[in-house]
Amino acid sequence: MESGTVETSSGANGAKAAGAPETIEVVNPATGECIANVAVDSPQDVAATVARVRANQAEWEAIGIEGRYRWLGKLRDWLLDNTERVLDTMQAETGKVRADASGEPVYLADLINFYGSNAAKFIGEEAVRPHTSLLAAKKLRVQYRPHPVVGIISPWNFPLVLALGDAIPALQAGAAVVVKPSEFTPLGLAEVVAAWKEEIGAPDVFDCVQGIGETGGALVDEADFVQFTGSDQTGRKVMAKAAETLTPVSLELGGKDPMIVLADADLKRAANAAAWGGMMNSGQICMSVERIYVEEPAYDEFVARLTAAVGELRQGPDGPGYGKDVGAMTSPKQSAIVEAHVEDALANGAKALTGGKRVEGPGDYFEPTVLVDVDHSMQVMRDETFGPVVGVMKVRDAEEALRLANDTRYGLSGCVFGEKQRAESVARRVECGAVNVNDVLVNYLAMDVPMGGWKQSGIGYRHGEPGIKKYCRTESIVATRFGGKREPTWYPYTKARRGLVGRIGRAFHARDLKRRLGLRS
Ligand code: NAD
Secondary structure (H helix, E strand, O other), rough: OOOOEEEEEEOOOOOOOOOOOOEEEEOOOOOOOOOEEOOOHHHHHHHHHHHHHHHHHHHHOOOHHHHHHHHHHHHHHHHHHHHHHHHHHHHHHHHOOOHHHHHHHHHHHHHHHHHHHHHHHHHOEEEEEOOOOOHHHEEEEEEEEEEEEEEEEOOOOOHHHHHHHHHHHHHOOOOEEEEEOOOOOOHHHHHHHHHHHHHHHOOOOOOEEEOOHHHHHHHHHOOOOOEEEEEHHHHHHHHHHHHHOOOOOEEOOOOOOEEEEEEOHHHHHHHHHHHHHHHHHHHOOOOOEEEEEHHHHHHHHHHHHHHHHOOOOOOOOOOOOOOOOOOOOOOOHHHHHHHHHHHHHHHOOOOEEEEEEEEEOOOEEEEEEEOEEEEEOOOHOOOOOOOEEEEEEOOOOHHHHHHHHHOOOOOOOEEEOOHHHHHHHOOOOOOOOOEEEOOOOHHHHOOOOEEEEOHHEEEEEEEEHHHHHHEEEEEEEEEEEOOOOOOOOOOOOOOHHHHHHHHHHHHHHHOOOHHHHHOOO
């Protein structure tokens, strides 16, 4: 995307609350330049947008799974045909390097195909056999009906993967969707929404609203289901607000992911994985490797290899040429947190083997950093850093590694490196939603299996069957196949009829002959 000021209006007509900004300024974090001003949507604008897509939702639901997949397939084709344009916008508003941006459109294409081709299996109507022959006259079915309007509130670190990635299964389920992207990265999603409406010409069931927390709060008030991705601090506010209207929520929150390196690991692979898993997207991934526990015999070699790999990374503004490895910090709020964590660690005895400080501007960069001599009294090993920083600790054995890995309020994901069987048995004891064995981050691409946080990393799941079912309400249809004018349980109550009902119930539900016959043992 070209620099310069672009007025992007999402149709703000309503009155703003006192103190709320009229526009948000979008800055390229790689250069510090303002690249756009985006009109903020007031609560009234949000209500109007939700009402509009709500009015079209019934028709969207009625076209069925295949009909919706046809439209989403057109979106997949648009993403693939316009990848360079999408990546340009993404780089401009996030400061990512091209390589880190480039995974987003292909992931989304895969996700559209995954849910398009599995939706019938995941949310198609189910025929259920009654559990007792007393219900033999009933035909039981379960249908999955979408929450009419799903509101999605998303962060800035993967502006399309996290906003569109949650919208895709909701749309495939038959919901209408309104997204509030992060105020730091509003442009990419707005571009996709415009393409959905104008270039693809798809039904008007997918839109976005722009703004800060106030706009997000208004969406919580209007939506029938809220999918939130962001920090646990904001997640708490969203859940509290949703409680006012008893709106169900799914929360994908922060992490402090551990990596365990066993003495029998392939240390070259483990060190390369730690470098990529910790520094990819400048460490701004909820599933980034943030803490590393290495069994004593492997510690020195692992640390030397990791420090060399991280020390070689090329950082800075990147064009479309894949010339850099580590990009900018997208949110100034986050770079302050990263700096504070590293300063706290260094002040308390940690050592930076490489990196350790902010880079002089222009642009907002933090050096790729490997810290040793860290412990769990330090913020960098306790709180989410969300930057290009890893802390490495030497441990006696796997038991100590597991104790430390699980010593956290978070539980998003983790990884274990070592001999296959041993690593897998250690992985099974890490307390989190997903563990990679001899790999990092890859579970996000294995969309066949659910991912979701334990403890304060979230509530609910994305991916797999739960990742689409969560957008649906179950409706059980219990249909009578045959019956007389009156069921034995209905009025009028008489001693004889109730007695018969009781004897039949006992005969079916008792598990020994005496009781079936109504005799006490
Ligand atoms: P954030 O919590 O500051 O903001 C997330 C979104 O919530 C933004 O769109 C923001 O405008 C909105 N918001 C802020 N206040 C609100 C309020 N009161 N009501 C409604 N909406 C409100 O998070 P962030 O800084 O954008 O993102 C970084 C965080 O996201 C990290 O903690 C990271 O771990 C987490 N994250 C989690 C996942 C996951 O899948 N678990 C994925 C990516 C990022």
